[in-house]
Amino acid sequence: MGDEDWEAEITKPHVSSYVPVFEKDKYSSGANGDTFNRTSASSSEMEDGPSRKDHFMRSGFASGRSLGNRDAGQSNKRENTSIMGGFGSGKSFGNRGFSNNKFEEGDSSGFWKESNNDCEDNQTWSRGFSKRGDNEYDQDEGVQRTSGLFGSRRPAVSGAGHGDSYQCRSGSGSGRGGYKGLNEEVITGSGKNSWKSEAEGGESGDIQGPKVTYIPPPPPEDEDSIFAHYQTGINFDKYDTILVEVSGHDAPPAILTFEEANLCQTLNNNIAKAGYTKLTPVQKYSIPIILAGRDLMACAQTGSGKTAAFLLPILAHLMRDGITASRFKELQEPECIIVAPTRELINQIYLEARKFSFGTCVRAVVIYGGTQLGHSIRQIVQGCNVLCATPGRLMDIIGKEKIGLKQVKYLVLDEADRMLDMGFGPEMKKLISCPGMPSKEQRQTLLFSATFPEEIQRLAGEFLKTNYLFVAVGQVGGACRDVQQTVLQVGQYSKREKLVEILRSIGDERTMVFVETKKKADFIATFLCQEKISTTSIHGDREQREREQALGDFRCGKCPVLVATSVAARGLDIENVQHVINFDLPSTIDEYVHRIGRTGRCGNTGRAISFFDPESDNHLAQPLVKVLTDAQQDVPAWLEEIAFSTYVPGFSGSTRGNVFASVDTRKGKSTLNTASFSSSQTPNPVDDESWD
Numbered sequence: 158m159g160d161e162d163w164e165a166e167i168t169k170p171h172v173s174s175y176v177p178v179f180e181k182d183k184y185s186s187g188a189n190g191d192t193f194n195r196t197s198a199s200s201s202e203m204e205d206g207p208s209r210k211d212h213f214m215r216s217g218f219a220s221g222r223s224l225g226n227r228d229a230g231q232s233n234k235r236e237n238t239s240i241m242g243g244f245g246s247g248k249s250f251g252n253r254g255f256s257n258n259k260f261e262e263g264d265s266s267g268f269w270k271e272s273n274n275d276c277e278d279n280q281t282w283s284r285g286f287s288k289r290g291d292n293e294y295d296q297d298e299g300v301q302r303t304s305g306l307f308g309s310r311r312p313a314v315s316g317a318g319h320g321d322s323y324q325c326r327s328g329s330g331s332g333r334g335g336y337k338g339l340n341e342e343v344i345t346g347s348g349k350n351s352w353k354s355e356a357e358g359g360e361s362g363d364i365q366g367p368k369v370t371y372i373p374p375p376p377p378e379d380e381d382s383i384f385a386h387y388q389t390g391i392n393f394d395k396y397d398t399i400l401v402e403v404s405g406h407d408a409p410p411a412i413l414t415f416e417e418a419n420l421c422q423t424l425n426n427n428i429a430k431a432g433y434t435k436l437t438p439v440q441k442y443s444i445p446i447i448l449a450g451r452d453l454m455a456c457a458q459t460g461s462g463k464t465a466a467f468l469l470p471i472l473a474h475l476m477r478d479g480i481t482a483s484r485f486k487e488l489q490e491p492e493c494i495i496v497a498p499t500r501e502l503i504n505q506i507y508l509e510a511r512k513f514s515f516g517t518c519v520r521a522v523v524i525y526g527g528t529q530l531g532h533s534i535r536q537i538v539q540g541c542n543v544l545c546a547t548p549g550r551l552m553d554i555i556g557k558e559k560i561g562l563k564q565v566k567y568l569v570l571d572e573a574d575r576m577l578d579m580g581f582g583p584e585m586k587k588l589i590s591c592p593g594m595p596s597k598e599q600r601q602t603l604l605f606s607a608t609f610p611e612e613i614q615r616l617a618g619e620f621l622k623t624n625y626l627f628v629a630v631g632q633v634g635g636a637c638r639d640v641q642q643t644v645l646q647v648g649q650y651s652k653r654e655k656l657v658e659i660l661r662s663i664g665d666e667r668t669m670v671f672v673e674t675k676k677k678a679d680f681i682a683t684f685l686c687q688e689k690i691s692t693t694s695i696h697g698d699r700e701q702r703e704r705e706q707a708l709g710d711f712r713c714g715k716c717p718v719l720v721a722t723s724v725a726a727r728g729l730d731i732e733n734v735q736h737v738i739n740f741d742l743p744s745t746i747d748e749y750v751h752r753i754g755r756t757g758r759c760g761n762t763g764r765a766i767s768f769f770d771p772e773s774d775n776h777l778a779q780p781l782v783k784v785l786t787d788a789q790q791d792v793p794a795w796l797e798e799i800a801f802s803t804y805v806p807g808f809s810g811s812t813r814g815n816v817f818a819s820v821d822t823r824k825g826k827s828t829l830n831t832a833s834f835s836s837s838q839t840p841n842p843v844d845d846e847s848w849d
């Protein structure tokens with residue numbers, strides 16, 4: 158098929174899209190014996206010859222209708238998917254095509270503008286988002302997005318009038334645009350409560366998608382699997398030299414060992430079985446603060462053990478207070494709620510909670526979007542002390558009155574800057590004002606992230622008691638120094654060639670390739686499969702089952718390359734990820750820091766390679782130079798030049814605020830120590846330089 162045909166087809170309005178399934182074993186990739194077949198009948202389109210790429214482009218990205226051989230149910234599902242917010246807008250695909258392995262001229266308004274198209278889509282769903290990559294989170298949950306609550310940097314865009322009426326979710330009549338994420342089950346509640354009906358207006362007032370039936374397989378129950386872990390790396394001990402700053406009044410002293418935390422025996426046993434022998438800095442400082450009942454905002458580099466830093470003291474308190482999860486209680490009232498921005502991350506946090514609470518009376522439960530709501534409810538009614546949830550599903554469950562909030566003593570926001578920004582901030586505000594939710598004076602609120610822009614720190618005040626403590630491990634918003642960062646100048650037309658070159662030289666080492674949009678993730682994964690590089694992909698337009706399968710295949714090494722959007726940028730802790738490649742740089746520097754933090758975790762080393770396209774990435778030059786310099790990485794001369802030429806006076810390090818808030822924005826420093834407890838009240842420059 159010629160490109161003309163492809164373009165003609167894709168520009169048809171309301172053409173359904175098919176998201177290709179990339180898993181190995183499903184595509185035939187030829188010589189090396191890998192068999193990659195597309196799902197069922199469409200595989201024949203894929204197999205060989207020059208037409209293969211065309212087929213991928215045509216049926217893979219454009220039209221469910223061209224999937225004549227697919228079974229009807231699947232085809233239907235895809236159509237629905239696209240209607241529900243998949244990427245099926247013919248408009249979005251206009252002018253896209255390839256020739257001679259390069260984006261065609263038109264591609265600059267295709268792939269390159271793809272993010273803009275996504276933003277357009279996004280604007281209809283999520284008012285006031287300023288970041289390209291935010292789509293991913295936005296897509297992740299079936300929550301209403303609103304503008305203005307935290308102040309939009311961009312004018313809110315009405316969904317109406319875009320011509321994509323099926324994408325508009327402004328059904329509440331309030332001028333707000335809620336939406337249901339892909340394949341979310343639409344929840345219709347009683348509408349008794351004002352906060353609830355507001356959400357419902359957006360969610361139920363419009364198009365309803367197919368009912369979500371996916372029930373995730375239960376995680377393995379055997380002890381070996383529960384406590385499976387990877388080894389800390391050669392740089393684990395170097396964590397001790399990282400500067401730690403604690404701000405706020407009357408901070409309890411840090412602890413040096415797990416024993417000093419005085420946790421109960423079962424918890425100590427579980428910590429030992431998890432392979433933890435030594436505390437990381439964020440744990441040394443956060444555990445005593447949480448045990449002392451203080452609110453906390455903690456910022457520590459990626460992969461440095463923030464999850465255990467909040468889980469262990471919470472579990473210790475729950476056990477001390479004699480909590481018993483009971484399946485016989487009519488209404489489950491969790492004592493702890495943990496929220497995180499993505500499904501995979503919250504699932505990972507749940508597995509950590511399950512590990513540390515193993516053999517105790519505390520029961521952790523996870524609920525997240527893209528899975529059957531009934532399944533979530535069944536998990537909860539069996540007893541729930543620690544509820545790990547994504548925001549949309551949490552609000553659904555609360556709206557359905559399946560949990561009571563009166564007993565909440567701990568509220569944890571992981572990736573807190575993300576949870577409080579314009580995407581999820583409104584949901585979090587709703588959460589804390591839900592009927593029954595104890596006020597901030599009555600509960601302990603804990604915020605954790607590797608990045609904390611100043612503006613978000615200020616917003617966090619609403620969630621925290623005024624005397625909260627702020628722990629900063631190393632440079633706030635800084636990159637992990639165990640990641641060797643390389644920035645290459647690569648124009649968009651050369652990126653694929655460069656990617657293949659790098660992946661071939663890497664061999665089978667586990668690599669995450671980040672791209673900026675869901676469509677591009679599909680495209681690049683497809684392209685790599687064609688190049689016989691075993692690849693899978695994860696992004697917000699894939700069904701939850703596919704996302705979990707992709708992650709599973711990547712984790713076990715079946716597919717050593719995972720092409721991902723920002724949905725996988727934060728929190729994911731996958732063993733042996735040796736490389737992160739930013740095929741596209743993200744729009745903000747904090748997103749960059751999170752992405753490259755998927756490697757170099759827990760004292761292990763890793764490598765990050767970023768393609769810098771001067772056509773589109775110049776705004777990142779300045780913050781990038783700062784991140785590289787702070788992490789003692791080589792800064793290419795050309796990048797310095799671009800940074801210099803695009804110099805912004807009063808540069809704050811981020812396209813959306815000061816990522817490099819070196820201190821607590823309250824500026825009320827009370828202690829300043831290194832993790833090794835130097836008693837100095839001022840930073841020791843030697844320590845600072847030697848912490849890597």
Ligand SMILES: Nc1ncnc2c1ncn2[C@@H]1O[C@H](COP(=O)(O)OP(=O)(O)OP(=O)(O)O)[C@@H](O)[C@H]1O
Binds near residue numbers: 461463464607
């Ligand atoms: N004290 C410890 N000893 C050994 N391993 C640890 C310790 N603390 C955490 N880990 C392990 O380190 C890895 C990274 O931890 P975790 O995922 O909590 O990092 P994080 O700081 O939350 O990272 P991110 O910012 O990317 O979310 C996990 O595999 C965890 O089990």
